[in-house]
Amino acid sequence: MGQTDDPVEVPEGKEQTQIESSKKEWLLVYGSNDSGTIFDSLWNCIPPFKDADISIGVLTLLVSFLTSIVWTRTIRAVDDQPDPYNWLFYNFECPQECFCPPSFPNALYCDSKALKEIPVIPARIWYLYLQNNLIETITEKSFVNATQLKWINLNNNKITTNGIEKGVFNNLKSLLYLFLEDNYLEEVPAPLPISLEQLRLARNRISIIPEGVFNNLENLTMLDLHQNKLLDNTLSSNTFQGLRSLMQLNVAQNALTKMPPILPPNVMQLFLDSNSIEAIPENYFDAINSIEAIPENYFDAMFKLVSLRLNNNKLTDGGLPIKVFNISSLLDLQLSYNELTIVPAISIYLEQLHLDNNRINTLNGTQMCPIPLPGDYVYEKNLPQLRYLRLDGNGIQPPLPLDLMLCFRLLQALVI
Numbered sequence: 001m002g003q004t005d006d007p008v009e010v011p012e013g014k015e016q017t018q019i020e021s022s023k024k025e026w027l028l029v030y031g032s033n034d035s036g037t038i039f040d041s042l043w044n045c046i047p048p049f050k051d052a053d054i055s056i057g058v059l060t061l062l063v064s065f066l067t068s069i070v071w072t073r074t075i076r077a078v079d080d081q082p083d084p085y086n087w088l089f090y091n092f093e094c095p096q097e098c099f100c101p102p103s104f105p106n107a108l109y110c111d112s113k114a115l116k117e118i119p120v121i122p123a124r125i126w127y128l129y130l131q132n133n134l135i136e137t138i139t140e141k142s143f144v145n146a147t148q149l150k151w152i153n154l155n156n157n158k159i160t161t162n163g164i165e166k167g168v169f170n171n172l173k174s175l176l177y178l179f180l181e182d183n184y185l186e187e188v189p190a191p192l193p194i195s196l197e198q199l200r201l202a203r204n205r206i207s208i209i210p211e212g213v214f215n216n217l218e219n220l221t222m223l224d225l226h227q228n229k230l231l232d233n234t235l236s237s238n239t240f241q242g243l244r245s246l247m248q249l250n251v252a253q254n255a256l257t258k259m260p261p262i263l264p265p266n267v268m269q270l271f272l273d274s275n276s277i278e279a280i281p282e283n284y285f286d287a288i289n290s291i292e293a294i295p296e297n298y299f300d301a302m303f304k305l306v307s308l309r310l311n312n313n314k315l316t317d318g319g320l321p322i323k324v325f326n327i328s329s330l331l332d333l334q335l336s337y338n339e340l341t342i343v344p345a346i347s348i349y350l351e352q353l354h355l356d357n358n359r360i361n362t363l364n365g366t367q368m369c370p371i372p373l374p375g376d377y378v379y380e381k382n383l384p385q386l387r388y389l390r391l392d393g394n395g396i397q398p399p400l401p402l403d404l405m406l407c408f409r410l411l412q413a414l415v416i
Helices: 012-030 033-045 052-074 087-093 286-290 298-302 402-407
Strands: 107-109 127-129 151-153 177-179 198-200 222-224 248-250 269-271 307-309 332-334 352-354 388-390 413-415
Touching: none
Parallel strands: 107 127, 127 151, 151 177, 177 198, 198 222, 222 248, 248 269, 269 307, 307 332, 332 352, 352 388, 388 413
Antiparallel strands: none
16 A cells, blocks of 8 residues: 555666666766765665665656756856856855855945955956945055956045055056045055046045156046145146046145146046136136147137136136136036126126126126127027026125126026
């Protein structure tokens, strides 16, 4: 009726042949002598059945199941390269202090781990996150294998200039983005790789820019140096030489009293807020013509400035040449929190003008208008393009002069 305690004996040769066949399949996958011992242990763990064929069938099924699992985890391509989606492989390679997401095998997350040093970075990593730690030094040994790195975030650590091994970044030939904000740097790290596209060094203690550090960075599009300790003598006429692709330059919240001597030719956004700048020199932008191969109308024709921010400085009426802001490419001009008493001349193409918190008491629309007051029938494209005008925090009292509204007919917001 039911299963008996004593197994039925079967011809020894048949059983042994089937066991040996299963064992060969097992060894083919595992390929070691120890694996044979594991196989024998599995066979001994299988309970005796009435029909020995059932026992052998169970063993065969178990071997096939385990074989399929092991095979999928051990098989490699012809060139013996690891499968890029093999989670077990990457998890084994991942530094124990960090997290390696299976869905993002080229990223390594070591942020907010209270790390005091950078672990050895695996060769596969492109994106490295080390922000919010206690790291003080950056050494070459951490990056000896990481030749493909494109992105390094080291924000909010305790890194000093002396703590950076010389040349450690220059050896990373594929590096595009380097973030070193909120550290203790006293000078710009050098040398830097020519591949770099963004360099963010805000909120450090930088007062020194080594000579020639930017000369070869022709791919750099963003340089952020805001909230450091830059002085006028920190910036020379050669400081930004070589930055032909630079589109955003941020030197806000430093200790500058003068405009930078020479600007890169293709800057679109220039941020100089919260310095102590009192004036813009006569022909300031024309002075850039001294650079070789720069055309005569450098600022207007080649200089693609779109946004200029000079908020919270010490600019006065006498410190601004009459048509210094008459730049056809300029769309956003911010002069809040200065010492101006009149509205400076602007371009017909300007779209946003911030003049709040100055000392302006009166408005003269005719003088402010960049063109003669237009008549009743004028094409929109020929009108001043100003859309936003901010004048609050001054001494201006309503009503607004009619000629102001006749000139700036495209205004969408006026703040007084």
